[in-house]
Amino acid sequence: MSNLPPGFREPSVEGEFEEYYLNMGPQHPSTHGALRLVIRLTGETIIEVVPHLGYIHRGMEKQAENLGYTQYIMMSDRQDYLTAIQNNLGVCLALEKGAGIGVPERAEYIRVIMTELGRIASHLVFYACYGGDLGGQTVLLYGFKEREMIHDIFEEVTGQRLTTNFFRPGGSRMDVPDTFIPRVKAFLAHLEKTLPDYDRLLTKNIALVERSVGVGKLTKEQALAYGCSGPVARASGVNYDVRKNDPYSIYSSLDFNVPVMYNGDCYDRYLIRWQEMYESIKIIKQCIEKFPAGPYRSKEKPNFKLPAGSFYAASETAKGLYGTYVVSTGGANPYRIHTRSPSFSNVSAVNAMAKGEKISDLVTILASIDPVIPEIDR
Amino acid sequence: MNDKELNTKEYAAKYIRNCIEGPINLLKGLTVTTKYMLNPKKIVTEQYPENKATLKMHERFRGNLEMVEDENGDNKCTACGMCERACPNASINVLPTKNIAGKKVLGKYIYHFGSCTQCGLCVEACPFGAIHFAQGFEFAAFNPEEFERVLNKKEGRG
Amino acid sequence: MYTPSNPNIVGDFVREWVPNLVAYLPATVQGYIPSAEIAALINVVICMVAMGVAGIGPVPVLIYMERKICAHIQCRLGPMRLGPHGVLQLAADIMKLLFKEVYAPKSVQTFLYYLAPILVVTAPFLNLCMIPFGKNLQVADLDIAIPFIIAVNGFGILSTMLAGWASNNKYSLISGMRSGAQLISYEVSFALVLLLIVMLAGSASLGGITESQSGNFWDWWIFKAPVLGLLAFVMFLISSTAELNRAPFDVAEAEQELTGGHHTEYTGMAFSMFYLAEYINLFTTCCVATVCFLGGYNAPCIGIAAVDGILNMVPGIVWFLAKAFFMVVVYMMFRWTFVRPRTDLLMALEWKFLLPVNLIMLVLGFVFVAFGLFLP
Numbered sequence A: 001m002s003n004l005p006p007g008f009r010e011p012s013v014e015g016e017f018e019e020y021y022l023n024m025g026p027q028h029p030s031t032h033g034a035l036r037l038v039i040r041l042t043g044e045t046i047i048e049v050v051p052h053l054g055y056i057h058r059g060m061e062k063q064a065e066n067l068g069y070t071q072y073i074m075m076s077d078r079q080d081y082l083t084a085i086q087n088n089l090g091v092c093l094a095l096e097k098g099a100g101i102g103v104p105e106r107a108e109y110i111r112v113i114m115t116e117l118g119r120i121a122s123h124l125v126f127y128a129c130y131g132g133d134l135g136g137q138t139v140l141l142y143g144f145k146e147r148e149m150i151h152d153i154f155e156e157v158t159g160q161r162l163t164t165n166f167f168r169p170g171g172s173r174m175d176v177p178d179t180f181i182p183r184v185k186a187f188l189a190h191l192e193k194t195l196p197d198y199d200r201l202l203t204k205n206i207a208l209v210e211r212s213v214g215v216g217k218l219t220k221e222q223a224l225a226y227g228c229s230g231p232v233a234r235a236s237g238v239n240y241d242v243r244k245n246d247p248y249s250i251y252s253s254l255d256f257n258v259p260v261m262y263n264g265d266c267y268d269r270y271l272i273r274w275q276e277m278y279e280s281i282k283i284i285k286q287c288i289e290k291f292p293a294g295p296y297r298s299k300e301k302p303n304f305k306l307p308a309g310s311f312y313a314a315s316e317t318a319k320g321l322y323g324t325y326v327v328s329t330g331g332a333n334p335y336r337i338h339t340r341s342p343s344f345s346n347v348s349a350v351n352a353m354a355k356g357e358k359i360s361d362l363v364t365i366l367a368s369i370d371p372v373i374p375e376i377d378r
Numbered sequence B: 001m002n003d004k005e006l007n008t009k010e011y012a013a014k015y016i017r018n019c020i021e022g023p024i025n026l027l028k029g030l031t032v033t034t035k036y037m038l039n040p041k042k043i044v045t046e047q048y049p050e051n052k053a054t055l056k057m058h059e060r061f062r063g064n065l066e067m068v069e070d071e072n073g074d075n076k077c078t079a080c081g082m083c084e085r086a087c088p089n090a091s092i093n094v095l096p097t098k099n100i101a102g103k104k105v106l107g108k109y110i111y112h113f114g115s116c117t118q119c120g121l122c123v124e125a126c127p128f129g130a131i132h133f134a135q136g137f138e139f140a141a142f143n144p145e146e147f148e149r150v151l152n153k154k155e156g157r158g
Numbered sequence C: 001m002y003t004p005s006n007p008n009i010v011g012d013f014v015r016e017w018v019p020n021l022v023a024y025l026p027a028t029v030q031g032y033i034p035s036a037e038i039a040a041l042i043n044v045v046i047c048m049v050a051m052g053v054a055g056i057g058p059v060p061v062l063i064y065m066e067r068k069i070c071a072h073i074q075c076r077l078g079p080m081r082l083g084p085h086g087v088l089q090l091a092a093d094i095m096k097l098l099f100k101e102v103y104a105p106k107s108v109q110t111f112l113y114y115l116a117p118i119l120v121v122t123a124p125f126l127n128l129c130m131i132p133f134g135k136n137l138q139v140a141d142l143d144i145a146i147p148f149i150i151a152v153n154g155f156g157i158l159s160t161m162l163a164g165w166a167s168n169n170k171y172s173l174i175s176g177m178r179s180g181a182q183l184i185s186y187e188v189s190f191a192l193v194l195l196l197i198v199m200l201a202g203s204a205s206l207g208g209i210t211e212s213q214s215g216n217f218w219d220w221w222i223f224k225a226p227v228l229g230l231l232a233f234v235m236f237l238i239s240s241t242a243e244l245n246r247a248p249f250d251v252a253e254a255e256q257e258l259t260g261g262h263h264t265e266y267t268g269m270a271f272s273m274f275y276l277a278e279y280i281n282l283f284t285t286c287c288v289a290t291v292c293f294l295g296g297y298n299a300p301c302i303g304i305a306a307v308d309g310i311l312n313m314v315p316g317i318v319w320f321l322a323k324a325f326f327m328v329v330v331y332m333m334f335r336w337t338f339v340r341p342r343t344d345l346l347m348a349l350e351w352k353f354l355l356p357v358n359l360i361m362l363v364l365g366f367v368f369v370a371f372g373l374f375l376p
Helices: A060-064 A069-077 A081-099 A105-133 A137-158 A180-202 A206-212 A220-225 A230-235 A266-290 A342-348 A350-354 A359-369 A373-377 B008-038 B082-086 B121-125 C009-022 C035-056 C058-073 C089-099 C110-120 C122-128 C145-152 C154-166 C170-201 C206-211 C228-244 C268-293 C305-313 C316-337 C343-371
Strands: A019-024 A036-042 A045-052 A309-316 A321-328 A336-340 B065-067 B092-098 B104-112 B131-133 B148-150
Touching: A019 C170, A036 A359, A045 A350, A045 A359, A060 A069, A060 A336, A069 A081, A069 B121, A081 A105, A081 A309, A081 A321, A105 A137, A105 A180, A105 A266, A105 A359, A137 A180, A137 C058, A137 C316, A180 A266, A180 B008, A206 A266, A206 A359, A206 B008, A206 C343, A220 A230, A230 A266, A230 A342, A266 A359, A342 A350, A342 A359, A342 A373, A350 A359, B008 C058, B008 C316, B082 B092, B082 B121, B121 B131, C035 C058, C035 C122, C035 C268, C058 C089, C058 C268, C058 C316, C089 C268, C110 C122, C110 C154, C110 C268, C122 C145, C122 C154, C122 C268, C145 C154, C145 C170, C145 C206, C154 C170, C154 C268, C170 C206, C170 C228, C170 C268, C170 C343, C206 C268, C228 C268, C228 C316, C228 C343, C268 C316
Parallel strands: none
Antiparallel strands: A019 A036, A036 A045, A309 A321, A321 A336, B065 B131, B092 B104, B104 B148
16 A cells, blocks of 8 residues: 555555545644544545644653753643643652652642542533534533633632642642632532533433444553553543552542443543543542641742652543653753653544544544643643 | 444334433433523623723732832842743843942843743742732733833842 | 415505506606506515515524524623624624625636525525415415425525535535435425425415414414324424524534535635525524414414404514514524534434334324314
């Protein structure tokens, strides 16, 4: 198949239709950003999809080599912009591991509440975009409505809605205000009233069920082979959640379940995020009950240095396993920082999912992966 | 759902289930949207420029960088340059000068607002509390030079 | 059997009176006027103006309704700036579209590319001529109005496919093929539902169908044939939504998949022709639904003489528009609630569900007519 464009491997399909190529993106309403998919089709059936990345590559990892360690936390905001707060935590975990900094109890609770709120926000955006990409414009607005309320909480606590830049090695940048806990409580009460409405609107809608059940199947083996993580892998039966399997922060002391489903289709990926939202609510409630007093940060270390060596820490963001690998030579700047971003691996599986489906299904599949393009390109 | 994998009996069962459950679930969806449409209290959007007077940002909101000044317009900056070093994208230039006594004081505090990401590391790094983030958020300008700002009105006192 | 005994108010008024008016003109002028032809000409002009008003008039209202209803469903306010509650927003939008350049990309089929937006507005205007807005308020009371409407709807498909083909864009092409397949399929059930009504009413003219529902509100076809009427109404809603190419059945437009589909490459007024046609079509379909199921211009009498007297005092056109706009709200609720099925699911819905159900309903309709199983 030497005459195929780069990236395509499948043999030609004999049939009544001619093959043709369709360029989806980088400017397309449902690629969720500057992602370009080149699709090889016969009729409306997809033979192969080749994702092209790099349209918003900013060289973050290279820039990090010229920045201090705390300055890189600001960079992590600009990766998964839907849950910047979880990326902050991911970077901080690696830096704490390297510098050997402990975290006071209150700071851990702040971290867990904030990151779980971030997870709910991200899953609400998933719900919104999934409905929106399937043609339900109203769903798009509903999901964003509650997500904005979470961002209001973030704004009050951290000063920004999206680019929070809140956590620091050894705790958080500042203590939460007194209004934080009552506000989160009120929000959770509101969310528990609203989520069933949204569930009723979309989950059993016959068009959605027909469009997502059995569509975009990813087997467990494929999910592992592509390195998928997070809801995408868990929907395929991979029972892996960093919070449970390799607990960081205080997750080992909290009571929550990791939802796992086994069909590996779009509908399972959709349902699993619903269950995760409820689990997150459960986690936040537990944290609110036990919310301790005390210092919010271990010690002030503005420009600290890491000992020579390499350190890795993984955390579970809404999209999956977020890993930060730091190599230090003992200086003020890192020698190398590499980020293992979940969306990158998840999007790489899009070809395996979309083979043999229709164009409309590709939109569903892409929405069910819930990719964030800046996280892929960094 | 891939109908080719189903046998006739399963397909018939699915068909009948869809005929009964489908409309019911669609009607359930309609009740949600009707409920939201008929309840004006659920409207969450704000009429932005009209509500400017009552609109108050959160205390911690990071808008634009400002110098903390007392009533005489004096600032607390000692031109130590901690903020300049803390800034990840070189948005701050602290230009020191010498006062009459020959001591190093702040001459000009240049703030490149165009490249600032409002990360707040400078405020965190300042040991004297000389800078803070103001609440402003309307910064659109026709001229990019408007983003090159000198923050201090007076020379620092050292 | 209904015979079009009612004189046609727009048409016949002019036809009958203008020759008489001519008699009052000075004798020198009279000599030059072949009065019957002039009368016919004036008649045509008046009808054209009336149809223009009836077609274009509701469109701003519909677009404003769409914006407001969608906004309130989505917890927003919608347009609020221009005029009180944004009523003048549409005027601004029209200005914008008028001043935009109508631009054809390179390598489009120029003739077909410009033909499509012209064709697309033809069909809804033709359909509108059939609608009885009130007693005698109708341009043409064709005996074959229902077959005519079904036939004319084909223009919609033609223009969509032309636009898709001529745009020289793969997305537009897919959209054209999709809409062709979709609309041709849904024609079938659309026609079958209307055929059922023709069978029940015993007339294929919209005036006749309206007359057959005169009386109380349970004499409307949605109620008169118990269960069957309601079922037929639901079938009509589904198939007409697909006919209208409106969400949730807008697989041809499918913004999320095909980035707008057949009108991706159109700008300015050429684009707004598609937009205009969508809303005139919506209004026309709502009118057909009103005539066929909701009793047309008949007042919803409840069988009590005192109340009915008051209700009948309201002109028929008011009732007609009230019912038509109620239908519009129903279509808009559908649009902003449901998600879009995939193309093949849409086809499966038509051929595996709507068509058998419609055929069964036709048989049931025969039973109803044969045994007179109607509400008194």
